[in-house]
Amino acid sequence: MSEEKQKQQQLPPTSAIDNLSSRRLENWFEYPVRVQPHHTDYTGVVWHGSYIAWMEEARVECLHSIGIAFVDLVALGCDLPVIEMSLRYHRAIHLGMAAVVKTRMIEVSGVRIIWEYMIESPHQQELYVTAKVTLVAVDRAKGKIMRQLPPDFKDALARLSA
Amino acid sequence: MSEEKQKQQQLPPTSAIDNLSSRRLENWFEYPVRVQPHHTDYTGVVWHGSYIAWMEEARVECLHSIGIAFVDLVALGCDLPVIEMSLRYHRAIHLGMAAVVKTRMIEVSGVRIIWEYMIESPHQQELYVTAKVTLVAVDRAKGKIMRQLPPDFKDALARLSA
Amino acid sequence: MSEEKQKQQQLPPTSAIDNLSSRRLENWFEYPVRVQPHHTDYTGVVWHGSYIAWMEEARVECLHSIGIAFVDLVALGCDLPVIEMSLRYHRAIHLGMAAVVKTRMIEVSGVRIIWEYMIESPHQQELYVTAKVTLVAVDRAKGKIMRQLPPDFKDALARLSA
Amino acid sequence: MSEEKQKQQQLPPTSAIDNLSSRRLENWFEYPVRVQPHHTDYTGVVWHGSYIAWMEEARVECLHSIGIAFVDLVALGCDLPVIEMSLRYHRAIHLGMAAVVKTRMIEVSGVRIIWEYMIESPHQQELYVTAKVTLVAVDRAKGKIMRQLPPDFKDALARLSA
Numbered sequence: 001m002s003e004e005k006q007k008q009q010q011l012p013p014t015s016a017i018d019n020l021s022s023r024r025l026e027n028w029f030e031y032p033v034r035v036q037p038h039h040t041d042y043t044g045v046v047w048h049g050s051y052i053a054w055m056e057e058a059r060v061e062c063l064h065s066i067g068i069a070f071v072d073l074v075a076l077g078c079d080l081p082v083i084e085m086s087l088r089y090h091r092a093i094h095l096g097m098a099a100v101v102k103t104r105m106i107e108v109s110g111v112r113i114i115w116e117y118m119i120e121s122p123h124q125q126e127l128y129v130t131a132k133v134t135l136v137a138v139d140r141a142k143g144k145i146m147r148q149l150p151p152d153f154k155d156a157l158a159r160l161s162a
Numbered sequence: 163m164s165e166e167k168q169k170q171q172q173l174p175p176t177s178a179i180d181n182l183s184s185r186r187l188e189n190w191f192e193y194p195v196r197v198q199p200h201h202t203d204y205t206g207v208v209w210h211g212s213y214i215a216w217m218e219e220a221r222v223e224c225l226h227s228i229g230i231a232f233v234d235l236v237a238l239g240c241d242l243p244v245i246e247m248s249l250r251y252h253r254a255i256h257l258g259m260a261a262v263v264k265t266r267m268i269e270v271s272g273v274r275i276i277w278e279y280m281i282e283s284p285h286q287q288e289l290y291v292t293a294k295v296t297l298v299a300v301d302r303a304k305g306k307i308m309r310q311l312p313p314d315f316k317d318a319l320a321r322l323s324a
Numbered sequence: 325m326s327e328e329k330q331k332q333q334q335l336p337p338t339s340a341i342d343n344l345s346s347r348r349l350e351n352w353f354e355y356p357v358r359v360q361p362h363h364t365d366y367t368g369v370v371w372h373g374s375y376i377a378w379m380e381e382a383r384v385e386c387l388h389s390i391g392i393a394f395v396d397l398v399a400l401g402c403d404l405p406v407i408e409m410s411l412r413y414h415r416a417i418h419l420g421m422a423a424v425v426k427t428r429m430i431e432v433s434g435v436r437i438i439w440e441y442m443i444e445s446p447h448q449q450e451l452y453v454t455a456k457v458t459l460v461a462v463d464r465a466k467g468k469i470m471r472q473l474p475p476d477f478k479d480a481l482a483r484l485s486a
Numbered sequence: 487m488s489e490e491k492q493k494q495q496q497l498p499p500t501s502a503i504d505n506l507s508s509r510r511l512e513n514w515f516e517y518p519v520r521v522q523p524h525h526t527d528y529t530g531v532v533w534h535g536s537y538i539a540w541m542e543e544a545r546v547e548c549l550h551s552i553g554i555a556f557v558d559l560v561a562l563g564c565d566l567p568v569i570e571m572s573l574r575y576h577r578a579i580h581l582g583m584a585a586v587v588k589t590r591m592i593e594v595s596g597v598r599i600i601w602e603y604m605i606e607s608p609h610q611q612e613l614y615v616t617a618k619v620t621l622v623a624v625d626r627a628k629g630k631i632m633r634q635l636p637p638d639f640k641d642a643l644a645r646l647s648a
Binding site: 045049052056083085087088089092 | 210
């Protein structure tokens, strides 16, 4: 039931569907995964914490796809710790199944960057997990939140959300 | 700043503070941990996903402390998957540091059980993480949400929240 | 002692070395990976335990590439637990670096299957890790080591080592 | 069968048993664990990679017990990466079961430190895993193997192996 509700809330108003959904779809970065034995627990499905690693990988690869190597950010002295994270588990994924971790940046506000996630079956028939992750840019040397994002990084993100 | 705000939101109305806070404090189950190399990432602090394992351990040990062996629940055919989880990361914990994972059950509504978490320094001077986790009781054989909790389990939980 | 024996069995007769080694090289299955933050520890390089997950993934995907879905084996009642594993760490892999997990089955003796690993840089310039993993086929229902491999599985493995 | 053999090989010659075994037993550091859901995989027993984390924890806590804080070593510029590791899995450990990770340093040769492990049931009736891990002291700043162990560390280790 809560799955139904959730899906409905994600839908834009009917009249706007055609334009929006196509534009939104393009914004998703897709990261394919397969459930390996080490992702599961005694129940035979993915352990709830295993998704966190997949989500991080999808985020890093999404940045990589627009020319931002995570390690370069680190070399610049900029870290991006997670400061907030929420997940809703709609359906379990079983050993051996394939899935797609879809992610997109939905907001950059100052030095906070918010990512949205949908983990789905390969043909979008099943929704497994929805999630939101907030990062903040931190100056590694000072151990403090940055006043603003490094300019190159900001420009690259602007391209991603364009 | 957001830490301050968070703490304030957790406070009950002023007039009720004395009674409530003392009673609530007694309800916390405390699970001590130390940050091992495998908990950290390249930044030298705990990787944000490592807390999920600690939180699970604290939950299982809390149930154990009131006589509920997780494995007995499983043997009864009852599983308790996480269906929702949210975390706020206030401060990083460095390699070698000790911390206490405090947890308590804050709500049992039908077959949903909500746990609250505070991960703190050993003497409560620092707040590292706050979190909330919702479980639901599932009938393993049928793969369906149970209509009600197994009676023994329900009674034991009642003792925990008393 | 059994290690000695094992080593001897891996060596081809001296006269056959040249031919064999070239043919064996073709048998490597290659599984590409990139070092994500969650693979690292406080030193900034891959935590020594993270390789175990990569090695499992490479093994499962190698079987998949010859038509053996791990989950089908499980459905058949056949499990393949690791009974022995050894790793040598030659060089660390840093955050953000790409690597290739190369694996091949080097021996099937009864129900024991031995896999060999080399984890290298993408162009084989650096050798990071070498490893060996021994699996044994277990009958899930009985919880006992099988007398022989399931016939379909055996045939597929024969193709892999051909 | 190989379990039996293994056990026998660990036994000193009969005439020497009383002295040796008692002295050796005292040298084991014991680190208790319980199998949590996140340690297991779809088979309901501990995933073979989960032991690596337990073994690291036992090693760090063993050093801690003789006054060596791992984080102090790191602060001194000394790292202790694993350069070799081998494990033999004798018996699986099921969800919810308690176990003891026993470890001791069996050799310090130059800057190489070798640890031995036995993971057993709480009353030594069952042997689950035996393992050996070799560490080497590395100068973090230079990224090179040290010529000798830091003096304080060496002295503390001498006490441990005395």
